[in-house]
Amino acid sequence: xxxxxQSPQFLSIxxxxxxxxxxxxxxxxxxxxxxRQEPGEGPVLLVTVVTGGEVKKLKRLTFQFGDARKDxxxxxxxxxxxxxxxxxxAGLYGGATNKLIFxxxxxxxxxx
Amino acid sequence: xxxxxxxxxxxxxxxxxxxxxxxxxxxxHNRLYWYRQTLGQGPEFLTYFQNEAxxxxxxxxxxxxxxxxxKGSFSTLEIQRTEQxxxxxxxxxxxxxxxxxxxxxxxxxTRLTVV
Numbered sequence: 714x715x716x717x718x719q720s721p722q723f724l725s726i727x728x729x730x731x732x733x734x735x736x737x738x739x740x741x742x743x744x745x746x747x748x749r750q751e752p753g754e755g756p757v758l759l760v761t762v763v764t765g766g767e768v769k770k771l772k773r774l775t776f777q778f779g780d781a782r783k784d785x786x787x788x789x790x791x792x793x794x795x796x797x798x799x800x801x802x803a804g805l806y807g808g809a810t811n812k813l814i815f816x817x818x819x820x821x822x823x824x825x
Numbered sequence: 826x827x828x829x830x831x832x833x834x835x836x837x838x839x840x841x842x843x844x845x846x847x848x849x850x851x852x853x854h855n856r857l858y859w860y861r862q863t864l865g866q867g868p869e870f871l872t873y874f875q876n877e878a879x880x881x882x883x884x885x886x887x888x889x890x891x892x893x894x895x896k897g898s899f900s901t902l903e904i905q906r907t908e909q910x911x912x913x914x915x916x917x918x919x920x921x922x923x924x925x926x927x928x929x930x931x932x933x934x935t936r937l938t939v940v
Contacts, residue, residue: 744924755931763925801867815867
């Protein structure tokens with residue numbers, strides 16, 4: 714059973730468009746991370762959010778942690794083909810603090 | 826340090842054969858994790874080591890799977906009597922901790938195909 718549901722599962726957009734990816738759970742996270750994975754490679758850490766309501770920006774990427782720390786979103790402004798990849802959220806739960814639980818993933822394709 | 830290294834990158838094996846994968850973590854990282862990932866899905870936790878101690882194993886890890894981390898350095902993951910359902914990407918990650926200020930560093934993975 715996946716504790717972290719991501720939506721949409723797949724997104725194909727044109728270069729220059731904006732998009733938002735969602736990560737939802739019924740459980741409270743002590744912290745949440747976002748990773749990006751390119752084909753044939755391992756995921757790479759983008760950001761960690763810890764505080765409810767926290768917003769972090771990484772160039773054209775904006776990450777938000779929900780007030781109740783049960784959900785998160787990733788917004789990309791003016792998407793570029795280099796943003797193409799599998800986006801994964803991953804959380805630490807109070808009852809499982811030794812490891813990250815990963816979300817179901819959102820596959821993003823940005824067409825030039 | 827060149828990051829987390831996994832070998833081999835690809836492995837094709839016949840059903841019923843045994844396979845072993847190796848992971849060399851970042852040297853100062855005391856935590857080492859194995860995950861399994863199928864195409865387009867998120868990684869699923871398999872097992873976790875802190876130094877040489879295996880502290881947690883997923884229920885996904887049947888008795889055909891075994892992992893070791895002798896001397897708290899590299900780790901191996903062995904799958905005995907492989908089945909077609911074992912076909913997946915096997916990812917290794919290491920870290921100094923978890924939570925704020927820490928994250929996983931993943932290797933490039935070993936893609937296993939069981940024919």
